[in-house]
Amino acid sequence: MVSYSELGREELLNLKSKLEEQFSEVKAKGLKLDMSRGKPSASQLDLAMGMMDVLNSKSDLKCQEGVDCRNYGVLDGIQEAKQLLADMMEVPKDNIVIFGNSSLNVMYDTIARSMTHGVMGSTPWCKLDKVKFLCPVPGYDRHFAITEHFGIEMINIPMTENGPDMDLVEKLVSEDKAIKGIWCVPKYSNPQGITYSDETVHRFAKLKPAAEDFRIYWDNAYGIHHLYEDKQDYLIEILMECKKEGNPNMVYKFCSTSKVSFPGSGVSAIAASDANLVAIRKQMTIQTIGHDKLNQLRHARFYKDIHGMVEHMKLHADILRPKFETVLSVLEKELGGLGIGSWLVPRGGYFISFDAMEGCAKAIVSKAKEAGVIMTPAGATFPYGKDPKDSNIRIAPSYPTPDELKIAAEIFVLSVKLVSIDKLLEEKK
Amino acid sequence: MVSYSELGREELLNLKSKLEEQFSEVKAKGLKLDMSRGKPSASQLDLAMGMMDVLNSKSDLKCQEGVDCRNYGVLDGIQEAKQLLADMMEVPKDNIVIFGNSSLNVMYDTIARSMTHGVMGSTPWCKLDKVKFLCPVPGYDRHFAITEHFGIEMINIPMTENGPDMDLVEKLVSEDKAIKGIWCVPKYSNPQGITYSDETVHRFAKLKPAAEDFRIYWDNAYGIHHLYEDKQDYLIEILMECKKEGNPNMVYKFCSTSKVSFPGSGVSAIAASDANLVAIRKQMTIQTIGHDKLNQLRHARFYKDIHGMVEHMKLHADILRPKFETVLSVLEKELGGLGIGSWLVPRGGYFISFDAMEGCAKAIVSKAKEAGVIMTPAGATFPYGKDPKDSNIRIAPSYPTPDELKIAAEIFVLSVKLVSIDKLLEEKK
Numbered sequence: 001m002v003s004y005s006e007l008g009r010e011e012l013l014n015l016k017s018k019l020e021e022q023f024s025e026v027k028a029k030g031l032k033l034d035m036s037r038g039k040p041s042a043s044q045l046d047l048a049m050g051m052m053d054v055l056n057s058k059s060d061l062k063c064q065e066g067v068d069c070r071n072y073g074v075l076d077g078i079q080e081a082k083q084l085l086a087d088m089m090e091v092p093k094d095n096i097v098i099f100g101n102s103s104l105n106v107m108y109d110t111i112a113r114s115m116t117h118g119v120m121g122s123t124p125w126c127k128l129d130k131v132k133f134l135c136p137v138p139g140y141d142r143h144f145a146i147t148e149h150f151g152i153e154m155i156n157i158p159m160t161e162n163g164p165d166m167d168l169v170e171k172l173v174s175e176d177k178a179i180k181g182i183w184c185v186p187k188y189s190n191p192q193g194i195t196y197s198d199e200t201v202h203r204f205a206k207l208k209p210a211a212e213d214f215r216i217y218w219d220n221a222y223g224i225h226h227l228y229e230d231k232q233d234y235l236i237e238i239l240m241e242c243k244k245e246g247n248p249n250m251v252y253k254f255c256s257t258s259k260v261s262f263p264g265s266g267v268s269a270i271a272a273s274d275a276n277l278v279a280i281r282k283q284m285t286i287q288t289i290g291h292d293k294l295n296q297l298r299h300a301r302f303y304k305d306i307h308g309m310v311e312h313m314k315l316h317a318d319i320l321r322p323k324f325e326t327v328l329s330v331l332e333k334e335l336g337g338l339g340i341g342s343w344l345v346p347r348g349g350y351f352i353s354f355d356a357m358e359g360c361a362k363a364i365v366s367k368a369k370e371a372g373v374i375m376t377p378a379g380a381t382f383p384y385g386k387d388p389k390d391s392n393i394r395i396a397p398s399y400p401t402p403d404e405l406k407i408a409a410e411i412f413v414l415s416v417k418l419v420s421i422d423k424l425l426e427e428k429k
Numbered sequence: 430m431v432s433y434s435e436l437g438r439e440e441l442l443n444l445k446s447k448l449e450e451q452f453s454e455v456k457a458k459g460l461k462l463d464m465s466r467g468k469p470s471a472s473q474l475d476l477a478m479g480m481m482d483v484l485n486s487k488s489d490l491k492c493q494e495g496v497d498c499r500n501y502g503v504l505d506g507i508q509e510a511k512q513l514l515a516d517m518m519e520v521p522k523d524n525i526v527i528f529g530n531s532s533l534n535v536m537y538d539t540i541a542r543s544m545t546h547g548v549m550g551s552t553p554w555c556k557l558d559k560v561k562f563l564c565p566v567p568g569y570d571r572h573f574a575i576t577e578h579f580g581i582e583m584i585n586i587p588m589t590e591n592g593p594d595m596d597l598v599e600k601l602v603s604e605d606k607a608i609k610g611i612w613c614v615p616k617y618s619n620p621q622g623i624t625y626s627d628e629t630v631h632r633f634a635k636l637k638p639a640a641e642d643f644r645i646y647w648d649n650a651y652g653i654h655h656l657y658e659d660k661q662d663y664l665i666e667i668l669m670e671c672k673k674e675g676n677p678n679m680v681y682k683f684c685s686t687s688k689v690s691f692p693g694s695g696v697s698a699i700a701a702s703d704a705n706l707v708a709i710r711k712q713m714t715i716q717t718i719g720h721d722k723l724n725q726l727r728h729a730r731f732y733k734d735i736h737g738m739v740e741h742m743k744l745h746a747d748i749l750r751p752k753f754e755t756v757l758s759v760l761e762k763e764l765g766g767l768g769i770g771s772w773l774v775p776r777g778g779y780f781i782s783f784d785a786m787e788g789c790a791k792a793i794v795s796k797a798k799e800a801g802v803i804m805t806p807a808g809a810t811f812p813y814g815k816d817p818k819d820s821n822i823r824i825a826p827s828y829p830t831p832d833e834l835k836i837a838a839e840i841f842v843l844s845v846k847l848v849s850i851d852k853l854l855e856e857k858k
Contacts, residue, residue, distance in 0.1 A: 037501070039500055039501050040500065042497065042500075045497065045499040045500060048499075049486040050486060052484050052485050052486045052488065052490075053485050053486045055481050056481050056482050056485070057478040057479060057481045057482045059481065061481075068471060068474065069693075069694075070474040070477075070691040070692070070693075070694065071468055071469065071471075071474060071691070071692050071693065072466070072468050072687075072692040072693055073693070100529050100530065100720075100721075101529065101720060101721045102717045102718065102719075102720075104716070104717055104718060105716055105717045108715065108716040108717070109716075112541050112545060115544075115545050115555070116541060116544050116545065116555060116579060117578075124555070126544070126545060126553070126555040126556070127555070142715075142718075145715050146715055146716075149546075149712070149715045150545060258501075262499040262500070262723065263499070263500050263501040263718070264498075264499075264500065264501055264502075264718065264719050264720070264721060264722055264723075265498075265499065265721045265722065265723040265724065283578070286537065286571075286574050286575055286578045287533070287534055287537040287538075287575075288531045288533055288534045288537070289531065289533060289571075289692070289693065290531075290693050291529075291530060291531075291693070292529075292530045292693060292694045292721065292724070293693055293694065294691065294693075294694040295694065295721070295724070
């Protein structure tokens with residue numbers, strides 16, 4: 001392959017006219033394809049249908065501790081659900097609290113509580129002039145939406161292949177008391193699929209924040225969401241690591257079964273130190289009498305234990321893997337060596353992250369839309385929706401069928417090529 | 430019956446020694462009975478067991494609008510759940526938003542949102558020097574716990590048999606901009622079982638609050654929780670009433686199916702004006718991708734429609750009615766005419782409210798505990814747990830069996846008599 005940048009004006013114009021022809025053809029088909037959100041496909045949801053039968057009107061609905069799960073009681077989760085989620089999170093059972101159906105909601109509540117009540121006795125953030133968060137970019141739009149909603153200033157931290165730029169994180173966190181947190185998706189990150197290296201996790205655990213109420217918001221959304229049995233990423237468990245470094249309270253860890261059982265009908269949890277959990281339960285006891293124990297019981301009895309869940313995730317992987325490979329092979333075949341885009345090959349998670357030439361992402365997303373392919377809006381992976389380089393595009397291959405995906409990926413690369421040629425022609429003017 | 434206050438010192442002492450003998454006997458039995466919380470009994474929960482079968486692995490899990498309830502999507506509730514809860518709340522379907530398993534959580538979130546973001550664009554309450562709430566007393570302890578948690582000053586409003594003292598409410602609300610809300614349980618109130626009269630509701634709808642962000646927090650927890658088919662209380666629907674009076678945005682209405690289906694595994698909702706709901710959804714979209722749609726579907730398919738729910742509530746009533754009657758008949762038989770306590774006879778809800786002689790409530794609760802009967806702590810029905818008269822005691826007859834309840838009620842009246850005699854003897858010194 002010859003890099004596009006080495007082509008002359010004439011060659012680019014010829015290429016463009018051929019590609020435009022292809023684009024017109026595919027556009028004429030009037031397709032409707034969606035690669036915008038990390039939604040499991042129907043066949044993945046079918047995997048958990050047994051969960052709809054695990055409790056019925058003949059079931060004993062008492063949990064291990066003897067409580068009738070149909071009634072009030074048990075603020076922070078039934079024992080068997082705690083065990084399951086604790087194993088999923090690789091932490092002791094006593095260091096987790098079970099919540100409702102959404103870990104996003106838990107993160108929101110965590111920030112909301114810090115705004116009104118501070119963190120373990122610190123000044124409520126709403127009483128401070130300025131609160132800042134570090135945001136590794138590209139990252140998860142809904143994290144950024146929460147911090148923006150509360151008027152928290154967001155500071156971009158570039159991602160490397162080993163995780164966030166830790167030189168920058170260490171510097172900022174140790175200097176600025178206004179920095180109260182950092183959003184992390186440490187394994188199979190959204191959107192790049194990067195897993196933080198051992199060194200990165202060690203450096204996180206050793207942080208010396210200026211703010212006593214600084215916390216690492218460790219959203220381990222894809223902790224068990226591997227694509228390959230034989231090629232898995234490993235992530236050091238952060239709670240223990242922080243404890244060993246004398247920073248036991250510095251981290252909140254979040255997870256849910258949204259992409260394990262049913263999105264919207266799963267179980268979520270937070271893991272943290274005893275002292276953090278005391279503060280969390282103190283608020284929780286005002287906010288609710290307890291979350292849905294029947295759904296906790298349903299999950300615990302369906303998966304039985306973490307081994308059952310791990311086996312279940314292999315079935316998800318069997319469905320997701322070919323989809324990722326479809327997109328990646330189209331990218332490689334059509335864009336490899338052209339110098340107009342780069343991407344990583346994730347081993348898990350829900351996304352592929354594509355970096356176009358600077359200033360091209362919005363135009364590419366808009367071009368793909370012309371031909372009926374919906375992508376995550378360009379910029380969405382950055383705080384305030386502003387990608388300073390207008391370069392990053394998140395590809396979500398989970399929801400469409402493999403056939404749809406192949407067509408969608410082809411439209412995408414066509415869009416990348418066309419927009420990149422325009423950009424190069426512009427430069428050559 | 431001769432009123433205790435008419436008895437002489439000698440007579441009281443004689444009576445006391447007889448009652449103490451009875452008390453010793455019952456105490457010796459080492460009973461453990463709980464009349465403290467409004468928990469449905471197991472037989473009530475059995476009524477909804479069919480709900481465990483209504484969805485199974487063969488079910489079509491698409492809701493009316495064609496969305497797969499197993500996946501992400503539908504922020505504010507599926508149509509059939511909206512219809513059911515809207516009918517339960519007597520409001521149009523478009524004026525409600527469905528939440529998770531707990532209306533308490535919705536109320537908490539409503540206050541939390543007002544603290545950090547204000548109400549429909551008003552100044553966030555956390556930026557104000559002082560925020561106050563009116564609290565009809567006796568009332569629901571968990572309401573007061575929320576306002577206390579957020580540092581909101583609570584002002585007691587005496588309850589009358591028609592609802593809160595509206596003269597006082599009107600005066601305070603129109604004079605003081607710091608007053609941002611009032612907690613109401615308008616039907617079969619907690620703990621008195623009072624239903625607000627037509628005039629009370631009309632006066633609420635006509636309020637002219639000094640604060641633009643004043644809201645009535647209308648917790649219609651017992652809207653369909655009648656004890657009698659032929660003796661029901663009627664409550665005017667407040668949303669429509671406020672709209673008619675030109676105050677469409679002045680009320681938030683809350684409800685849940687906690688005491689209809691399963692506490693902790695039900696569905697909750699808020700009803701409010703369009704403008705209020707716009708503000709609520711704006712936050713909600715940051716907080717969550719959506720609540721548990723499978724549980725919404727489960728409820729909608731189990732009850733089918735509001736008629737199904739009304740019929741279901743009759744079965745609850747059949748279980749609860751004899752329990753209320755047991756307690757009320759012991760109260761009437763043992764305390765009627767003695768002048769040492771008063772109570773109302775509720776037609777619905779979950780509680781009986783008992784007013785002891787001033788300064789006796791704590792001692793009565795403590796006395797009953799000696800003999801193994803757990804009551805709601807005295808004072809719990811007042812803000813900050815402080816009953817200025819130390820008089821009110823909440824009786825929750827739903828959870829024990831009728832036999833247990835009879836014994837518990839007898840221990841309770843014995844405790845009332847003994848503590849009251851001590852009080853009278855003290856006065857006669």
